[in-house]
């Protein structure tokens with residue numbers, strides 16, 4: 001751990017496990033200090049609890065109307081699906097079993113589907129889609145169901161098409177690093193499997209223990225490694241997709257270069273199951289880094305967060321693999337719900353987590369130490385800890401990955417995932433706090449809003465603004481929306497940086513896309529899905 005004495009010199013702390021400390025400016029060394037004891041909050045399987053009474057989405061967020069062009073499921077339809085998938089591939093009219101398919105993991109959205117299907121092959125997915133298209137049965141493709149905008153659960157009686165039984169690894173080329181897998185493979189399972197071969201998945205999310213690679217692609221999930229490895233639009237080389245009419249689009253390419261025509265796969269990345277079902281993927285995977293370091297810094301202002309970020313790009317350059325931030329409010333929220341010891345002696349308004357990944361430990365250590373030393377010397381950072389082993393690395397990441405689940409334990413939470421120029425990020429948070437205080441819903445003991453907390457991916461200009469509340473009420477909702485979206489649009493940001501639109505953000509698309517663009521999106525949707533059966537009521541504005 002590093003800390004600054006009153007005289008501005010760096011000093012060793014007097015605690016007991018192991019870390020880096022600066023004894024005087026320019027010299028960093030490892031000393032005995034404690035590491036926090038944070039529990040990992042994300043459970044490996046996120047299953048909603050049936051014990052809680054969750055209101056239906058259509059009751060909680062009124063205004064949705066069932067499209068009566070869609071057929072209601074009959075016993076004959078169920079017989080067809082059973083003949084195709086067998087008894088075990090069909091879940092019908094069993095409230096308990098259907099609960100997990102109807103409810104998102106945050107227990108925020110709940111549909112009324114009576115039928116979930118669990119195909120094992122692409123051919124079965126194709127037969128299901130052909131049947132549903134012919135019969136005009138609405139379908140919601142579902143992966144690990146860890147989304148945050150209600151995109152993977154039905155609203156009314158749409159059939160849930162779960163990819164959970166399609167979880168085979170199809171192949172791996174250890175020269176090119178290209179992995180081919182079924183869409184239902186769990187991200188962490190793929191990452192562990194690749195780990196044994198010295199490779200890793202190019203994306204990492206807090207929900208890795210539950211989310212499916214197919215869902216990641218359908219939502220264009222960003223996550224914690226995007227800064228280093230880029231988005232799925234770059235790493236996905238090929239896709240296998242079943243179109244709404246059952247056609248199998250086999251584009252499982254493994255080529256890095258291919259300039260022959262429109263790059264069709266890109267359309268499906270981030271399409272949230274509205275134009276096809278992703279059933280297979282080939283993805284470029286990087287080598288697993290031999291040397292990984294994680295440092296946590298305490299800072300006084302968001303100005304300093306930005307300075308720390310700019311310096312990290314300059315000083316750490318090619319070994320920088322993540323740069324995440326959170327504010328003290330997020331940390332307090334984490335501590336409220338997790339068993340944890342403080343990572344630092346004092347508290348700071350802001351924290352950043354810096355990760356480096358490289359192939360030469362000595363080289364990386366030296367670079368990181370130089371960077372940290374500069375941050376301390378220049379008073380950009382007020383305090384810092386550096387993880388000494390894998391357990392400590394996981395403990396520091398557990399804080400960053402734990403905010404979502406901690407917030408999920410609050411009575412209600414308004415979640416926003418926005419991107420904008422980095423200097424604007426915290427202005428947005430402060431502005432929202434002032435706006436809610438002025439509006440009379442924040443700041444008093446009986447206020448509807450408990451706290452406004454902020455964290456996110458600084459390197460990607462992506463802020464996760466979360467407003468924890470005692471209840472969802474009209475006054476608070478109307479104060480937040482469309483105020484926040486107008487703010488984002490004014491600063492040329494995006495109303496959904498990485499979580500997608502689903503049923504939570506689709507009506508606000510106009511704040512991020514022009515009418516011309518929205519019309520073009522609608523044309524694409526109609527081209528692929530003229531009957532509109534794929535994940536209806538979501539993604540595009542309905543009003």
Ligand SMILES: O=C(O)CC[C@@H](O)C(=O)O
Pocket residue numbers: 206223400401403404415416417456464465466
């Ligand atoms: O809870 C959220 O708002 C963000 C979830 C996820 O995108 C993250 O970065 O932790």
Ligand SMILES: [Zn+2]
Pocket residue numbers: 223456457464498
């Ligand atoms: Zn995120």
